[in-house]
Amino acid sequence: MSLQSENDAQTSLMEEIEEMEEIVETEELEDIEDTEKNTKEELEADFWRNPSRTILQAGHESQDFIPDTSELLRFFYTKLFPYKIYAEWLNYSKEIDKKFINREFSFQLSNEAVIRHLSFNNPDELKAEIVKQCPLKIDIGAVYSAKPKDKRSLRPSAYKPVEKELVFDIDLTDYDDIRTCYKGGDICLKCWQFMTVAIKILDVALREDFGFKHLLWIYSGRRGVHCWICDERARKLNNDERKAIVSYLEVIKGGAQQHKKVYLYKNMHSSLKRSLVIIEDYFEQIVLEDQDVLKDEQNWTKVLNCIPDEGLRKELNKKWLQLPLKPSIDKWHDLKSEISHYKNKKNQWRLDSSISEIMFQYLYPRLDDKVTTQINHLLKSPFCVHPKTERVCVPISPDNCENFDPLKVPTLTTLYRQLNETNNTASDKSGTKRIHHEYEKCSLKSYMKYFENFVEGIMKEIREKNREASEMSMEF
Amino acid sequence: MIVSSQKKQKYGQFKKLGVDFEYLLNFYKFPPLEDITIEEFETFALDRLQVLKAIEGAILRNKTEEQIRGHINQISDEFLPLRSNDGKQRYDLQAERRKDHISHFILRLAYCRNSQKKQKYGQFKKLGVDFEYLLNFYKFPPLEDITIEEFETFALDRLQVLKAIEGAILRNKTEEQIRGHINQISDEFLPLRSNDGKQRYDLQAERRKDHISHFILRLAYCRNEELRQWFLRYECILFKIRFTNEKKEDRDAFLRDENIIWPQLSSTEKESMKKELNLSQEYWKDPIFVVEFENALELVSRRAVYLKDGKAYVPAHEQITLVLSEFRKRLEEALLLASKAFPKLDDERILPLLNNINKQYLGKNFMGKNVVEGKVTADDVDELVGHFPLCMQNLHKNLRTSKHLKHYGRRQYNLFLKGIGLTIEEALIFWRKSFSMIDDSKFQREYAYNIRHNYGIEGRRKDYAPLGCMSIITNNQPGPSENHGCPFRHFSEENMKATLIDNGIRNTDQINNIITLVRDKHYQIACTKFYEITRNLEDLNEDKPVVETIQHPNQYYEASTKLTKSKKKK
Incomplete structure (x- = not known):
């Protein structure tokens, strides 16, 4: 009985919201027929569309006016954040269940206070809270065995992380000792190429070696990239398994006090061979031309330090000091030919491999393994x-x-402008095409489409798996 | 009221239906409701028990199913006859079925208390007296009676072996050396010989001791995560050593008996993957096992195995990793299970023994009573740096030059300072002053929490112990621009040399001595050597160490401050 009434309440709520929508809509899109909204998806789409569209129109007509960041954030969270797909992704199903309810979120508020152990019973709650708090940053944690917001009242043994996407974090600050263009938070297109190579190498390794299919690469907003691996198998990995994967992928080891950070074995693993092919494709352009790592003594010393022979190091240093303006690429050829002509029978193999080792040290992805x-x-x-x-x-x-x-990448300001513009023009010639979400009107569109397709890919696999499972049980 | 009447109705209904047993087979859905005499009760129960025991006996004697069936039919006819419907003319089928029905329910009641366990262990006990192999996955606990003396000596003897493993690893020996050493210790305290020693040794007694001692320590070490990890780690190494010692045939037979088998690559598949598998000639003929990568973690993390689509292709000579991963998984689960059962353990004879076992053998952790709080203030730290081991000196130096340390550096240094007696108030002052480039609000927001967390007054309120050398050397390898870790482990050779010279070691022999130790991965011995040289303790004539090997940065500090005091006294 109570279940029934709850359902009723829910549908009536949906209807109410729908009605509200209609009021807004009839003003703008007059020729849309209401009969279209019969399917469930339609209802849902309406539900997720934002009812507060009028705010923007009533407000600042002038194009030059840009509100401050917190106002822009509010605009972003009310208008553009893709709540529906986002919730579907984190829940790995359309029906909201524990995977969403027991998921930890964390908000960093505008006063920089961080609230951890947040959780939400349904996507609406999440949306309401985000819109209310307008967090500067939202973090996603693991799915726990109970609701994270109840953490304090639970026994520690009743509150354990159960699953989470396998994630990777690569940040350009970890490349500071080798990149010569900018340092710290600043980036340019030149040093961004380190990230490009990192993505290329890791993506193929995770797919081919570990068999993961659903990899979501995300720009971190400043100077790095994140990767979310969403396969069920990846989500279920425990810490030891995650550690083993990192250690398999990690090649660059050693702290600030250790110059040479890569040591290869004689019989190179097939995964590294594949990486080396990718690195060879990019090394000349990125490391020698863009970064110009052999341009002066301070920089080339770092490279020379990776050669395990003092005589050779001195020789090359002397040679380059005489012709310091020689382009990096020529110096690199010097280095290679010196090594191949150097007579040191005992150490020859180590010397030869030091060429590959330098290439790895400069281009192989540097992981933040704690993440x-x-x-x-x-x-x-x-x-x-x-x-x-x-x-x-x-x-x-x-x-x-x-x-x-x-x-x-679109910034809040550009998005605000774009939406204002299209809304202004849209109100002139109203309702030519039905739009499901505000983001379709701005430069976020292609990114959102990509995300939608990505989530759909996961859902498709889950549906197929469920179908197989049900067929199996029928056979039985 | 309503409930009971409902029940009665149900059973009443049944009773009326039930007086007629239509078939010989019965799912025993409803209990009998009629009245029976005490005599009937007893004889019915015992008769059924006769049959069940006979089944148990027949199975234990490893008869075939056919044989068992023949035997049981015989016994059954005698004690609990139950005939098919076509015997209607000759036998009272209803009486037979009634007896079957009632006797089942009596025994169900008698055996419901912990029936599963009893059955399982009962079965094992009879089987288990015979240990067929030296290797053991310790699936079933021992059920026999042992004396308190045996209990204690068995446990301590096994502990000797595990402790010896720990020591050997701390001394950074190679795997080969460790194995030799442990075999020696093992022969003394916990001998365990292969099947070909049958003539000369009492193998069954050896294996019984191994079996029982494992289970005692499992109980003693199940109580918290730290103890479990310790036990798990060294039991796994012990198993590995034994597995390596054992002959291949016995190993394979053991695995077969334990039903541990992996799918193998066919020779055509192998040929087609030749390039990727990347195997040297000597291993090419051996089989290659195909397992999920989660089962070969150790190989995955060493990049010592070919991976494709989440499958690991493990060559036969790495089989031990697969076995060990299985052993580890099972023991891990068993330890958790034991830890849940432990609170129920209420035996005043063995509880003190169990408590004693693990306390006796925990090294000093530089926490609580060992630390005189408030002895050291924030301003003293700079003066005391000379007493710090190199890892802490390095952190201190970097903290002073860059006015900042990254997370793991802060943690390592802060916990060390806590260990030498800095109170939380002093620690906060120390870090606040040191991070002079950072404004107060940022400090409070981003750093103060962590410092208090280390002292156990934030978050989960765990009072963290200062990190020991093993943890510093093996955990959280420093990334670029991080300064934590062990200099002997994480500095390049040139840097190490420069650091040694900076610390006043000018003698080339001494420098080379330390560098050689580092090259051989004897980091802690190198650190000990450094201590001896810088304090003129080295005995130049003999190569024996003068002080105990450094295993903890706070131990280094303690030794150094004590030495200064004793010198002053003189």
């Missing part, structure tokens, strides 16, 4: 906005990542 190895580690959510750069954390397609330009 990956702890199942309960938080990671910034996709589609957040970086508070400093105002750039949206959008997906990057790994097949096409060499064309990704972080400096051209």
Whole structure:
């Protein structure tokens, strides 16, 4: 009985919202027939569309007016954040269940206080809270055995992380000792190429070696990328398994005090051979030309330090000091030919491999392993906005990542302008095409489409699996 | 009221139906409701028990199913006859079925208390007296009676072996050396010989001791995560050593008996993957096992196995990793299970023994009573740096030059300072002053929490112990621009040399001595050597160490401050 009435209440709520929608809509899109809304999806689409569209129209007509960041954030969270797909993704199903309800979220508020252990009973609650708090940053944690918001009242043994996507975090600051263009938070298209190569190498390794299929690469908003691996198998990995994967993928080891960070074995693993092919494709352009790592003594010393022979190091140093303006690429040829002509029978193999080792040290991805190895580690959510750069954390397609330009990622200001413009023109010639979501009107559209397709890919696999399972049980 | 009447109705209904047993087979859905005499009660129960026991006996004697059936039919006819419907003319089928029905329910009541366990262990006990192999996955606990003395000596003897493993690893020996050493210790305290020693040794007694001692320590070490990890780690190594010692035939037979088999790559598949498998000639003929990568973690993390689509292709000579991963998985689960059962353990004879076992053998952790709080203030730290081991000196130096340390550096240093007696108030002052480039609000927001967390007054309120050398050397390898870790482990050779010279070691022999130790991965011995040299303790004539090997940065500090005090006294 009570269940029935709850359902009733829910449908009536839906209807109410629908009605509200209609009021707004009839003003704008007069020729849309209401009969279209019969299907469930239609109802849902309406539900997720924002009823507060009028705010923007009533407000600042002038194009030059840009509100401050917190106002922009509110605009972003009410208008653009893709709540529906986002919830579907985190829940791995359309029916909301524990995977969503027991998922930890964390908000960083505008006063920089961080609230951890948040959780929500349904996507509406999440949306309401985000809109209310307008967090500067949203982090996603693990799915726990109970609701994270109840954590304090639970026994520690009743509150354990159960699953989480396998995540990777690569940040350009970890490349500071080798990149010569900018340091710290600043990036340019030149040093961004380190990320491009990192994505290329990791993407293929995770797919081919570990068999993962659903990899979501996300621009971190400033100077790095995140990868969310959403396969069921990846989500169920425990910390030891995550550690083993990191250690399999990690090649660069050693702290600031150790110059040479890569040591290869004689019989190179097939995964590294594949990486080396990718590195060889990019090394000349990125490391020698763009980064110009052999341009002066300070920089070339770092490279020379990776050669395990003092005589050779001195020789090359002397040679380059005489002709310091020689382009990096020629110096690199010097280095290679010196090594191949150097007579040192005992050490020859180590010397030869030091060429590959240098290439690995300069281009192989540098992972922040703590993020990956702890199942309960938080990671910034996709589609957040970086508070400093105002750039949206959008997906990057790994097949096409060499064309990704972080400096051209939509910022809050541009999105605000775009939406204002289209809304102004739309109100002139109303309702030519039905629009499901505001983001279809701005430059976020292609990113959202990518995300939608990505989530649909996961859903499709889950549906197929469920069908197989039910067929199996029928046979039985 | 309503409930009971409902029940009665149900059973009443049944009773009326039930007086007629239509078939010989019965799912025993409803209990009997009629009255029976005490005599009937007893004889029915015992007769059924006769049959069940006979089944147990027949199975234990490893008869075939056919044989068992023949035997049981015989016994059944005698004690609990039950005939098919076509015997209607000759036998009272209803009486037979009634007896079957009632006797089942009596025994159900008698055996419901912990029936599963009893059955399982009962079965095992009879089988288990015979240990066929030296290897053991310790599936079933021992059920026999043992004396308290045996209990204690067995446990301590096994502990000797595990402790010896720990020590050997701390001394950074190679795997080969460790194995030799442990075999020696093992022969003394816990001998365990292969089947070909049958003539000369009492193998069954050896294996019984191994079996029982494992289970005692499992109980003693199940109580918290730290103890479990310790036990797990060294039991796994012990198993590995034994597995390596054992002959191949016995190993394979053991695995077969334990039903541990993996699918193998066919020779055509192998040929087609030749390039990727990347195997050297000597291993090419051996089989290759195909397992999920989760089962070969150790190989995955060493990048010592070919991976494709989540499957690991494990060559036969790495089989031990697969076995060990299975052993580890089972023991891990068993330890958790034991830890849940432990609170129920209420035996005043063995509880003190169990408590004693693990306390006796935990090294000093530089927490609580061992630390005189408030002895050291924030301003003293700079003066005391000379007493710090190199890892802490390095952190201190970097903290002073860059006015900042990254997370793991802060943690390592802060916990160390806590261990030498800095109170939380002093620690906060120390870090606040050190991070002079950072404004107060940022400090409070981003750093103060972690410092208090280390002291156990934030978050989960765990009072963290200062990190020991093993943890510093093996956990959280420093990334670029991080300064934590062990200098002997994480500095390049040139840097190490420069650091040694900076610390006043000018003698080339001494420098080379330390560098050689580092090259051989004897980091802690290198650190000990460094201590000896810088304090002029080295005995130049003999190569024996003068001080105990450094296993904890706080141990280094303690030794150094004590030495200074004793010198002053003189």
